[in-house]
Amino acid sequence: MRRVLRRRPGTPGSPAAGGVLRLDRRTKDLTKRLQPGDVALVDHEDIDRVAADALVAARPSAVVNAAASTSGRYPNLGPQILLDAGVVLLDRVGADVLGALHEGQVVRVDGDRLLLVTDEGEREVATGVRQSPATVAAAMEAAREGLSAQLEAFAANTMEYMLREKELLLDGVGVPDVRTSFAGRQALVVVRGYHYREDLATLRPYIREYRPVLIGVDGGADAVLEAGHALDMVVGDMDSVSDAALTSGAEIVVHAYRDGRAPGLERVRALGVEPVVFPATGTSEDVAMMLADDSGAELIVAVGTHATLVEFLDKGRAGMASSFLTRLRVGGKLVDAKGVSRLYRQRISTAQVVALIMAGLLALLVALLSTSAGQTLVALLGAQLDLLLSPVRSWSG
Numbered sequence: 147m148r149r150v151l152r153r154r155p156g157t158p159g160s161p162a163a164g165g166v167l168r169l170d171r172r173t174k175d176l177t178k179r180l181q182p183g184d185v186a187l188v189d190h191e192d193i194d195r196v197a198a199d200a201l202v203a204a205r206p207s208a209v210v211n212a213a214a215s216t217s218g219r220y221p222n223l224g225p226q227i228l229l230d231a232g233v234v235l236l237d238r239v240g241a242d243v244l245g246a247l248h249e250g251q252v253v254r255v256d257g258d259r260l261l262l263v264t265d266e267g268e269r270e271v272a273t274g275v276r277q278s279p280a281t282v283a284a285a286m287e288a289a290r291e292g293l294s295a296q297l298e299a300f301a302a303n304t305m306e307y308m309l310r311e312k313e314l315l316l317d318g319v320g321v322p323d324v325r326t327s328f329a330g331r332q333a334l335v336v337v338r339g340y341h342y343r344e345d346l347a348t349l350r351p352y353i354r355e356y357r358p359v360l361i362g363v364d365g366g367a368d369a370v371l372e373a374g375h376a377l378d379m380v381v382g383d384m385d386s387v388s389d390a391a392l393t394s395g396a397e398i399v400v401h402a403y404r405d406g407r408a409p410g411l412e413r414v415r416a417l418g419v420e421p422v423v424f425p426a427t428g429t430s431e432d433v434a435m436m437l438a439d440d441s442g443a444e445l446i447v448a449v450g451t452h453a454t455l456v457e458f459l460d461k462g463r464a465g466m467a468s469s470f471l472t473r474l475r476v477g478g479k480l481v482d483a484k485g486v487s488r489l490y491r492q493r494i495s496t497a498q499v500v501a502l503i504m505a506g507l508l509a510l511l512v513a514l515l516s517t518s519a520g521q522t523l524v525a526l527l528g529a530q531l532d533l534l535l536s537p538v539r540s541w542s543g
Contacts, residue, residue, distance in 0.1 A: 384410025
């Protein structure tokens, strides 16, 4: 008789890790229901930083990838983030495993094997490549050598987009009318990108003082609501935004393909909301920026958007070239708030603050004693204090 194995969650970073299986081809959908100690099964080539951060936040014991977490196209950041967080990473197990397993089963990663745990024992369902700091470092080095080819492809995509969307870029042809008023106001565009939650929290005083038009791009809309702000507009293809955001009263702008197809349109209308449709090539963050610019926003503050070449490549889309041109289009209106939460970190301890206050009070006292008016004020304060303490002295006497 085979030995019965119970669920063994495993410790992150240990030789073996296991738990309840959660699977989805879309990583951003999976992270919404992933629980600490679970095993995440994804099909995500070139795991990017945003996906890795979302996975780490859910604290799984292991991530099993049907695809290659690093394909070699460019040095993506996700695998190293997972390993640094102590998450076991098993790669290249093949897409067939997604059909062979179902959510809720108990699995275990042992070396390069993925095992299904049942009451009858363990059964191997797939093998892959177990990643380690050494294998990830080697993959990153190899990927850096191929960056020149990716740079050429990026340049070609940029030229193609510019030719296809020149009327939109240059003259704003095709930008729809919206009911949200941007005149005389600034706009804050929140995208689900690097450090977007931290940066949004840091911008709270700015939001309170300037009252900008708050635009959430897909999942960025939920971040705005979670931060306690009211949404003015939601822009995107509606594949990663919650129903709560779509029914929050904000104006909804569905990003459609150039041929008019809009996969998110049916979902929005099913919620009883009639959206504005914006057909455009490129990404939803580009659509949000162009819409704010064309509608008369005085300034566009961007949170979580993509700004560097590595970030464009890390997003994993050839169409990210459009973001480069969109940034050129909005020009001097754009203020990138990326990393603002890391710009200043508190370095003064509480003891130092107390000492500084005491030194200030001492200096103030010395200044007061050096003048006749100050001496009189100190004498009056002393008399008042003596009057307050006299009942205490009488009682103690």
